[in-house]
Amino acid sequence: MDKIEHIGIAVKDLAVSNTLFEKLLGVPSYKMEEVASEGVKTSFFKSGPNKIELLEATNADSAIAKYLEKKGEGIHHIAFAVDDLEAEIKRLEGEGFVVLPGFPKNGADNKRVAFLHPKGTNGVLTELCQDLG
16 A cells, blocks of 8 residues: 545535535645445545545435444545555455455546455545556
């Protein structure tokens, strides 16, 4: 893993949270998009070399909606940049980690992604991200 790629924060209202984070970080969101396959709208902020991803559910069955219902707003995941997602998945599965959904898929911000089940990472949902190029 190369570096922390971003921190994902689950929010109830993306418009309200965008205003909050613009004030907090002193910069506007640089990218907003919907990932229909995940039932989520995202908004990305940069603060120095760091990135924050805000996530709002677009349907009640999405992982973000379920997270918000159970835990409320807050840090949802930490994402790490990787150079070779398939190789990293294979390595981590060999170490005993459970990869969700078990294969890479397209995510937000021009990335291919996979997640590590939080039961194997001290309760922290961990995302692996590789640039699509």
